[in-house]
Amino acid sequence: MPKLRVHNFTISLDGYAAGPNQRLDAPFGDGVEGMHDWMFATRTVRAAQGLDGGTEGLDNDRILLAEQGIGATVMGRNMFGPVRGEWPDHSWTGWWGPNPPYHNDVFVMTHHLRPSFSLEGGNTFHFVDQGPEAALKLAFDAADGKDVLLAGGAATIRQFLRAGLIDEMYLVIAPIFIGGGERLFDDLDGGLDGYRCVEQASTSAATHLHITRREPRAAL
Amino acid sequence: MPKLRVHNFTISLDGYAAGPNQRLDAPFGDGVEGMHDWMFATRTVRAAQGLDGGTEGLDNDRILLAEQGIGATVMGRNMFGPVRGEWPDHSWTGWWGPNPPYHNDVFVMTHHLRPSFSLEGGNTFHFVDQGPEAALKLAFDAADGKDVLLAGGAATIRQFLRAGLIDEMYLVIAPIFIGGGERLFDDLDGGLDGYRCVEQASTSAATHLHITRREPRAAL
Numbered sequence: 392m393p394k395l396r397v398h399n400f401t402i403s404l405d406g407y408a409a410g411p412n413q414r415l416d417a418p419f420g421d422g423v424e425g426m427h428d429w430m431f432a433t434r435t436v437r438a439a440q441g442l443d444g445g446t447e448g449l450d451n452d453r454i455l456l457a458e459q460g461i462g463a464t465v466m467g468r469n470m471f472g473p474v475r476g477e478w479p480d481h482s483w484t485g486w487w488g489p490n491p492p493y494h495n496d497v498f499v500m501t502h503h504l505r506p507s508f509s510l511e512g513g514n515t516f517h518f519v520d521q522g523p524e525a526a527l528k529l530a531f532d533a534a535d536g537k538d539v540l541l542a543g544g545a546a547t548i549r550q551f552l553r554a555g556l557i558d559e560m561y562l563v564i565a566p567i568f569i570g571g572g573e574r575l576f577d578d579l580d581g582g583l584d585g586y587r588c589v590e591q592a593s594t595s596a597a598t599h600l601h602i603t604r605r606e607p608r609a610a611l
Numbered sequence: 612m613p614k615l616r617v618h619n620f621t622i623s624l625d626g627y628a629a630g631p632n633q634r635l636d637a638p639f640g641d642g643v644e645g646m647h648d649w650m651f652a653t654r655t656v657r658a659a660q661g662l663d664g665g666t667e668g669l670d671n672d673r674i675l676l677a678e679q680g681i682g683a684t685v686m687g688r689n690m691f692g693p694v695r696g697e698w699p700d701h702s703w704t705g706w707w708g709p710n711p712p713y714h715n716d717v718f719v720m721t722h723h724l725r726p727s728f729s730l731e732g733g734n735t736f737h738f739v740d741q742g743p744e745a746a747l748k749l750a751f752d753a754a755d756g757k758d759v760l761l762a763g764g765a766a767t768i769r770q771f772l773r774a775g776l777i778d779e780m781y782l783v784i785a786p787i788f789i790g791g792g793e794r795l796f797d798d799l800d801g802g803l804d805g806y807r808c809v810e811q812a813s814t815s816a817a818t819h820l821h822i823t824r825r826e827p828r829a830a831l
Binding site: 404568 | 817
């Protein structure tokens with residue numbers, strides 16, 4: 392059965408996925424310096440930026456794993472962009488420029504619908520307002536037998552945890568303190584009861600967690 | 612200059628140092644199964660219980676490190692025992708039986724003073740109500756040039772972090788979710804700004820963090 396997977400979602404030592412004051416010129420908010428250094432240091436991410444070198448090993452392996460077998464993506468509206476509330480227009484097309492890194496159908500969960508649009512590289516963004524289960528059904532249909540990536544952010548992952556819909560989470564603890572902001576593991580109302588950590592492994596740059604369900608997910 | 616050190620204080624993946632409902636027959640509260648497995652599996656802790664075998668390597672090394680160069684101990688009243696408020700009598704002498712693992716002068720921070728008492732193995736418990744800096748001065752005096760262990764619990768560590776008094780923290784992340792309870796990294800009011808994580812390393816049982824000050828602590 393195809394899975395809903397979270398990959399390389401990074402939190403600080405004090406549990407924050409973002410600092411305070413998330414905004415256009417600081418998508419992760421304040422105090423997050425170094426949070427994604429582990430990622431930008433990898434050979435794969437550097438190569439995607441046209442840079443030589445970079446780390447091999449677990450950090451790089453986890454970047455590669457995130458791209459394997461994914462056929463569609465789900466994300467929250469705050470991960471798609473800094474605009475809150477009604478869309479003033481449709482000029483915002485994401486943080487990622489003309490060729491986002493998803494290369495499949497991306498379902499953005501929002502209370503404010505807008506038309507689907509396509510960018511380069513096979514990226515098509517859809518907007519859905521029917522809740523996590525409905526969004527996931529659409530994504531599984533689009534994925535055509537492959538898995539679905541739940542890209543984030545923290546509030547969206549929490550929403551899917553509370554709904555019991557996530558199959559696998561590969562999380563990362565970055566060796567920084569943020570001191571405030573948005574926690575991943577908050578307001579879960581028992582949403583972690585069905586999960587366990589089956590592996591934790593550290594590199595010099597990060598600690599990687601692999602979290603799975605205790606019991607298989609019911610079919611949608 | 613002698614240091615104030617935290618050793619092997621363990622939190623869950625979701626950041627809790629204890630679950631809800633801490634009480635006499637569950638000192639760490641509910642939902643903490645497996646939290647200290649890494650510790651009880653080590654050769655050193657097993658040997659202290661008269662058991663053979665056990666893990667070597669980082670888990671065991673960190674147990675040994677906690678015993679080196681310590682001359683006195685500070686702890687919070689809730690770590691000393693489950694009694695809250697006024698002492699009904701002085702029959703409670705700690706969780707640890709006739710020979711506690713500290714083997715030095717232990718300063719218990721409380722609003723409710725009681726007389727000092729001694730147990731086997733060089734353990735003498737004192738009760739102090741003057742705040743963290745005063746407690747630490749007494750402990751440094753008793754340690755006579757050695758370091759002081761800040762044993763916990765979470766609220767007491769937070770209090771010393773807010774006061775900027777901790778020099779070194781060796782923390783442990785156990786691969787469990789607790790889902791609620793008392794967080795270590797909460798209500799710190801910038802208390803972590805002066806600290807950084809200089810090492811994170813995982814075993815199959817736990818992830819170990821070494822956290823140090825960015826600048827030396829001012830003398831008391």
